[in-house]
Amino acid sequence: MNIEAVIQAFETSADVKNEFIRTHAERVVEVGQLLIRAFRDGRKVLLFGNGGSATDASHLAAEFVGRYRRDRDPLPALALACDMAAITCIANDYDYTDIFSRQVQAHGRKGDVAIAISTSGNSLNVIRGVEAATDRGLVTVAWTGAIGGKVGDLVDYCFRVPSSVTARIQECHITLGHVLCEFIEERLFGDQG
Template sequence: MIDIINDTLQASIDTKKSAIAENDQRLVKSARLMAESLTAGGKILLFGNGGSAADAQHIAAEFVNRFQTERVPLASIALTTDSSIITSIGNDYSFEEIFSKQVTALGRKNDVAVGISTSGNSPNVVKALKAAEKVGMHTVAFTGKGGQAADMAEIALTVPVGVTARIQESHILMGHILCDLVDRILFPENF
């Protein structure tokens, strides 16, 4: 059991290192995009399924409440949290529409849409990124090796492995890095 624990730890470390090395410039670009949008009165909309839904909520909470420094709340919404909206859209239309209809209703030009999908092919995430593009929003996709979401997003933050757990661990690390970078851009006096 100890060997399994240590092997898992090493696999997580290795995956995170390769993901950050692959995405460091894209993380900086994403943080600048988010900071510019927030400064202009925009917001960040995040969405995903399952563990990715939890990541969307986690990152939105870091922006709205605080990350590591005291500062004003930043406009961010996880589109995974309103069960009445999600179930009414799923029932009346389809599960594929649960995020795109919210993006169309809430998104504005120059807001940032963040779609999270370990496969990169979740139909509702892909459809929401397309809706965001139509609205004139910037798009960021967190994916595994790629997929449709990565291909269509303005910025793709990819994790080059096939193990969902390692992808999700890297996604939350990249989400935390974005929160930190955005705070440092917007509130340099706090550092």
């Protein structure tokens, strides 16, 4: 990789994010307000995905429970790819495709929010997690790539990143997560400094 390729990678990443926000700005605000209502009502957010999407889910759950930019009360969020005992138990005793759905059934309650993160939108365990969330009355949100996959058709709100390149999709996903954290902290805790 030469310097031109490095510059091109950064420019492409920025272009994807700019195109994304041009088409999704209103939906970002809408989902931000939805999450604020859920937190105010004592609801929680369940986040899940595989691989890099699992780490995004974990990262964002930590931002909610810990903090993003300001000291404030913790917000209830749980990343479902972090409990290795539960994951290996479910995968061994049931099936790997059930690792998120069983946890959603255990932890999810009506009015909670499920955020499914999948660059392809076709990961069967993520699809089953969304189906379980819908069955339990959770509000469902998906972050996907350009196609949206099957999961994009199953959720209440879908954020489709306009790219088919996994790295560019993931870069946009984490930016979306950070922007939502910032939006929520400002609206819920703006007076706390």
